[in-house]
Amino acid sequence: MLVLFETSVGYAIFKVLNEKKLQEVDSLWKEFETPEKANKILSRYRLKFSADKVDTMIVQAISLLDDLDKELNNYIMRCREWYGWHFPELGKIISDNLTYCKCLQKVGDRKNYASAQLSELLPEEVEAEVKAAAEISMGTEVSEEDICNILHLCTQVIEISEYRTQLYEYLQNRMMAIAPNVTVMVGELVGARLIAHAGSLLNLAKHAASTVQILGAEKALFRALKSRRDTPKYGLIYHASLVGQTSPKHKGKISRMLAAKTVLAIRYDAFGEDSSSAMGVENRAKLEARLRALEDRGIRKISGTGKALAKAEKYEHKSEVKTYDPSGDSTLPTCSKKRKIEQVDKEDEVIEKKAKKAKVKIKVEEEVVEDVEDTEEEVVQVVEEQETSVKKKKKKDKKKQVKEEPLSEEEPCTSTAVASPEKKKKKKKKKVNED
Numbered sequence: 001m002l003v004l005f006e007t008s009v010g011y012a013i014f015k016v017l018n019e020k021k022l023q024e025v026d027s028l029w030k031e032f033e034t035p036e037k038a039n040k041i042l043s044r045y046r047l048k049f050s051a052d053k054v055d056t057m058i059v060q061a062i063s064l065l066d067d068l069d070k071e072l073n074n075y076i077m078r079c080r081e082w083y084g085w086h087f088p089e090l091g092k093i094i095s096d097n098l099t100y101c102k103c104l105q106k107v108g109d110r111k112n113y114a115s116a117q118l119s120e121l122l123p124e125e126v127e128a129e130v131k132a133a134a135e136i137s138m139g140t141e142v143s144e145e146d147i148c149n150i151l152h153l154c155t156q157v158i159e160i161s162e163y164r165t166q167l168y169e170y171l172q173n174r175m176m177a178i179a180p181n182v183t184v185m186v187g188e189l190v191g192a193r194l195i196a197h198a199g200s201l202l203n204l205a206k207h208a209a210s211t212v213q214i215l216g217a218e219k220a221l222f223r224a225l226k227s228r229r230d231t232p233k234y235g236l237i238y239h240a241s242l243v244g245q246t247s248p249k250h251k252g253k254i255s256r257m258l259a260a261k262t263v264l265a266i267r268y269d270a271f272g273e274d275s276s277s278a279m280g281v282e283n284r285a286k287l288e289a290r291l292r293a294l295e296d297r298g299i300r301k302i303s304g305t306g307k308a309l310a311k312a313e314k315y316e317h318k319s320e321v322k323t324y325d326p327s328g329d330s331t332l333p334t335c336s337k338k339r340k341i342e343q344v345d346k347e348d349e350v351i352e353k354k355a356k357k358a359k360v361k362i363k364v365e366e367e368v369v370e371d372v373e374d375t376e377e378e379v380v381q382v383v384e385e386q387e388t389s390v391k392k393k394k395k396k397d398k399k400k401q402v403k404e405e406p407l408s409e410e411e412p413c414t415s416t417a418v419a420s421p422e423k424k425k426k427k428k429k430k431k432v433n434e435d
Contacts (some may be wrong), residue, residue, distance in 0.1 A: 054178075055178050055179075055195055055200050055201045056200075057174055058171065058174050058175060058178060058192050058195055058196070059192075059195060059196040059199075059200075061167060061170060061171045061174065061192070062171065062189070062192040062193055062195075062196050063196060064167060065164065065167055065168065065171065068160060068163070068164045068167070069164070071160065072097075072157065072160055072161060072164065075153065075156060075157045075160070076097045076100075076101070076157055078153065079100075079101060079104070079150065079153050079154060079157060080100070082150050082153070083104060083150050084139075085139060085140055085142065086109075086110055086139045086140060086141070086142045086146075086147075087110045087133075087134065087137055087139045088137070088138065088139050089133040089134075089137055089138075089139075090103070090130065090133070090134075093126060093129055093130055093133060094122070094126070094130070097157070097161075098157075098158065098161055099121055099122070101154040101157045101158055102121055102154075102158065103118060103121055103122070103130075104150065104151060104154045105151055105154045105155060105158065106118070106121070108147050108151060109147055110134050110137055110139065111134075113130060113131050113134035114131055114134065114135065118130065171188055171189075171192060172188050175188045175191055175192055176188075176277075177275075178201065178269065179191055179195070179201060179265075179266070179269040179270075180269065180275060180276065180277035180280065181265035181266075181268055181269050181277050181279050181280030181283075182194075182262060182265045182266055182269055182280070183277070183280070184265075184277045184280030184281055184284055185240075185258070185261060185262045185265050185280050185283065185284055186237065186240040186241075186242075186258070186262055187239075187240060187241060189239070190236060190237065190239050190240050193216070193236050194212065194215060194236055194237075194262075194266075197215055197216055197236065198215070201266065201269065201270045202270055204266050204270075205263075205266050205267045205270040205271065207263070208263070209256075209259045209260040209262075209263045210259070212237065212259045212262060212263055212266075213233070213234060213235065213237060213255055213256060213259035214231070214232055214233075214234065214235045215235045215236055215237070216235030216236035216237075217232040217234070217235035217236075218235075220232045233251065233252040233255055233256075234251065234252070234255040237255055237258060237259055237262070238251075238255065240258060242254060242258055242284075242287055242288070242291065243255050243258060245291075246291060246294075246295075247295065250291070250294045250295070253294065254287070254290075254291060254294075257287060257290060258287060261283040261284075261286075261287060264279070264283065265279065265280050265283065
């Protein structure tokens with residue numbers, strides 16, 4: 001049984017001599033009080049290194065691969081600019097760099113394109129377009145010595161690109177031999193860059209999962225700690241396929257889980273005797289299931305019966321290739337002056353119409369306000385007239401009451417006056433009857 005034990009020098013691997021004492025957990029610390037007691041239980045274990053397990057080759061190969069990519073980009077850029085003076089249209093027609101260099105190596109001068117056969121390198125439509133562009137090209141004439149130097153640069157580009165593909169295959173084979181589980185988890189390039197950044201596979205196995213997660217983003221980490229901002233969530237592990245295919249809001253979670261599983265794979269590859277990749281395949285399947293669960297959790301719809309999971313399609317990363325728009329290079333106006341004047345006149349007419357409409361609205365509103373004021377004045381006049389009529393009625397009633405009071409006082413004298421003519425009539429009747 002092997003044990004990874006931390007000493008004053010650093011981490012070291014020991015072999016357990018007496019495994020029974022490890023079962024006594026309560027008194028286990030007593031066995032490590034002194035170095036003499038620890039020697040009775042543990043003995044220094046020497047790892048058996050084989051030629052296939054040397055990770056120095058991976059460090060050198062990935063560094064050389066990055067250097068080759070930089071040199072290839074510089075050479076191809078120089079080749080396109082150089083030959084562009086002679087045949088500038090070819091760079092827009094052929095976008096692939098390796099095919100561009102092979103066409104130059106096979107044809108050379110622009111005049112030879114009419115009789116050249118490029119069916120092995122280009123499809124028929126592109127070949128016909130290249131030949132038509134060569135006849136009406138706007139490029140300058142160059143000497144044979146210039147063409148020779150350009151062709152020599154093209155051969156160098158082709159040789160370096162072929163060596164790069166060969167080096168990449170070599171790196172894949174070495175990674176599958178040294179760290180098969182890491183290769184399954186994060187890929188050949190990311191795994192090799194992690195090993196190169198740590199120095200070796202053993203040094204990488206000593207790192208914690210949180211360190212592996214941000215390995216490669218040290219500058220951003222210390223900048224965030226200085227300015228008291230959020231620390232980075234991922235470093236070199238960001239380029240892994242699992243992190244790349246997740247949505248932006250779940251990248252932090254997936255990178256944390258991937259770092260934890262990758263550390264297990266690194267330690268298994270560094271200290272384990274088995275060279276199979278079964279553990280890496282199993283952990284990758286778990287991470288993919290977790291990723292699907294995270295993606296499906298956010299896509300829920302509420303129906304009448306309750307919450308139901310919506311079917312989510314598998315995420316596929318599609319890179320958008322943007323083409324150059326040459327219309328922006330022209331400084332000439334896009335439309336004539338007459339059209340501009342007509343557009344200005346139309347705009348003035350529209351503005352005048354809007355102003356007229358606004359004036360009409362204002363007039364209508366003023367008329368409405370005047371009508372309202374007139375009606376209010378009429379209502380006030382009617383109310384005042386009614387009040388005056390009521391006051392007059394009250395005055396008349398008071399006058400009538402004043403006249404009636406003296407009449408009531410004179411009533412007894414009138415009664416006596418009325419009684420006298422009645423007596424006279426009775427006396428006359430009596431006299432008549434007597435006669």
